Amino acid sequence: xxxxxxxxxxxxxxxxxxxxxxxxxxxxxxxxxxxxxxxxxxxxxxxxxxxxxxxxxxxxxxxxxxxxxxxxxxxxxxxxxxxxxxxxxxxxxxxxxxxxxxxxxxxxxxxxxxxxxxxxxxxxxxxxxxxxxxxxxxxxxxxxxxxxxxxxxxxxxxxxxxxxxxxxxxxxxxxxxxxxxxxxxxxxxxxxxxxxxxxxxxxxxxxxxxxxxx
Amino acid sequence: xxxxxxxxxxxxxxxxxxxxxxxxxxxxxxxxxxxxxxxxxxxxxxxxxxxxxxxxxxxxxxxxxxxxxxxxxxxxxxxxxxxxxxxxxxxxxxxxxxxxxxxxxxxxxxxxxxxxxxxxxxxxxxxxxxxxxxxxxxxxxxxxxxxxxxxxxxxxxxxxxxxxxxxxxxxxxxxxxxxxxxxxxxxxxxxxxxxxxxxxxxxxxxxxxxxxxx
Numbered sequence: 001x002x003x004x005x006x007x008x009x010x011x012x013x014x015x016x017x018x019x020x021x022x023x024x025x026x027x028x029x030x031x032x033x034x035x036x037x038x039x040x041x042x043x044x045x046x047x048x049x050x051x052x053x054x055x056x057x058x059x060x061x062x063x064x065x066x067x068x069x070x071x072x073x074x075x076x077x078x079x080x081x082x083x084x085x086x087x088x089x090x091x092x093x094x095x096x097x098x099x100x101x102x103x104x105x106x107x108x109x110x111x112x113x114x115x116x117x118x119x120x121x122x123x124x125x126x127x128x129x130x131x132x133x134x135x136x137x138x139x140x141x142x143x144x145x146x147x148x149x150x151x152x153x154x155x156x157x158x159x160x161x162x163x164x165x166x167x168x169x170x171x172x173x174x175x176x177x178x179x180x181x182x183x184x185x186x187x188x189x190x191x192x193x194x195x196x197x198x199x200x201x202x203x204x205x206x207x208x209x210x211x212x213x214x
Numbered sequence: 215x216x217x218x219x220x221x222x223x224x225x226x227x228x229x230x231x232x233x234x235x236x237x238x239x240x241x242x243x244x245x246x247x248x249x250x251x252x253x254x255x256x257x258x259x260x261x262x263x264x265x266x267x268x269x270x271x272x273x274x275x276x277x278x279x280x281x282x283x284x285x286x287x288x289x290x291x292x293x294x295x296x297x298x299x300x301x302x303x304x305x306x307x308x309x310x311x312x313x314x315x316x317x318x319x320x321x322x323x324x325x326x327x328x329x330x331x332x333x334x335x336x337x338x339x340x341x342x343x344x345x346x347x348x349x350x351x352x353x354x355x356x357x358x359x360x361x362x363x364x365x366x367x368x369x370x371x372x373x374x375x376x377x378x379x380x381x382x383x384x385x386x387x388x389x390x391x392x393x394x395x396x397x398x399x400x401x402x403x404x405x406x407x408x409x410x411x412x413x414x415x416x417x418x419x420x421x422x423x424x425x426x427x428x
Binding site for chain 2: 013014015170172174175176177178179182184185186187188189190191194195196199200201203206208210
């Protein structure tokens with residue numbers, strides 16, 4: 001069975017998966033880039049962003065798992081860009097001409113948009129019919145591999161509430177953001193059938209893997 | 215300067231500091247005792263509860279810090295007992311004749327109650343005038359040592375919001391409670407001036423120490 005998986009999703013100790021006030025200059029919200037420092041140092045992240053080097057260890061183990069066996073990605077519109085409301089023609093994502101996905105990406109939105117082919121195998125598709133439609137199309141496009149739910153927090157929460165996520169890797173980072181978008185707050189994950197299957201920490205983050213009970 | 219400190223306060227990954235439905239049989243709420251398994255194995259906890267043995271390591275380091283240099287404890291009424299509304303005469307806390315505090319304990323309540331002297335140096339005092347009064351009386355009684363804020367979550371939140379806590383040790387335990395009392399949810403700890411001064415993990419819990427910026 002193919003799975004819907006979340007990997008390397010970072011939250012602060014106070015539970016926020018992005019800082020407040022996302023904008024062109026702050027794609028992860030104010031202060032949000034600190035959530036990902038643990039990942040920036042891994043060979044996996046550096047390799048997918050055209051850099052050499054990096055450090056092995058627990059963080060690398062988790063970063064690498066987020067690159068294996070995935071054939072498509074689903075993301076929310078805010079992860080794709082800072083534009084709200086109607087699209088403006090020239091936005092093609094945060095990642096430049098050759099985004100680090102290299103497979104079909106399905107962007108959830110209320111506003112239809114033509115497909116955008118990018119370099120390196122990434123194609124941005126836009127889905128206006130909701131998360132179940134996005135899942136069906138992504139599974140189809142993934143060709144037997146798993147589908148990654150990329151984020152942001154509100155997209156992951158929708159998939160969790162619909163009981164559609166099979167595996168969720170959360171990295172709790174020792175910072176306080178104070179406000180922003182909560183990932184798990186108010187969700188009854190126990191009632192939804194999730195359990196913590198793995199827990200291990202590096203000096204930079206505490207890693208948890210949630211799975212659904214069989 | 216004497217400090218107000220919180221030690222060994224355990225929360226689940228989903229942020230709850232106690233399970234739902236506290237009762238005589240579930241003093242920590244349903245499922246809440248799992249929050250404290252990391253501490254139960256430490257020599258410090260075992261020693262203060264009349265048992266020998268236990269395991270050293272990161273968990274023991276944090277448990278031991280919670281016993282040093284403290285001259286008084288403040289706690290909320292729900293931590294003292296399951297009774298709501300008017301007091302019934304015979305309740306003397308969860309801990310038997312010789313509670314593990316061995317110093318004055320100040321219980322926040324809306325209902326006045328006579329002081330209860332216990333064995334081993336513990337005395338329960340009841341404070342109806344709010345958290346600032348409790349702090350003043352506890353600091354006075356502590357004789358130059360620090361004051362521990364014991365819990366539960368709503369008591370700690372009140373002290374955090376009033377900017378009265380100098381040091382907060384939180385242990386995030388790899389379990390999901392699903393519902394209950396949140397410790398940090400909705401608090402803007404960044405705005406309140408807190409920062410994370412320490413982060414380290416054992417196989418059983420991730421430990422964070424929050425302090426206020428100078």
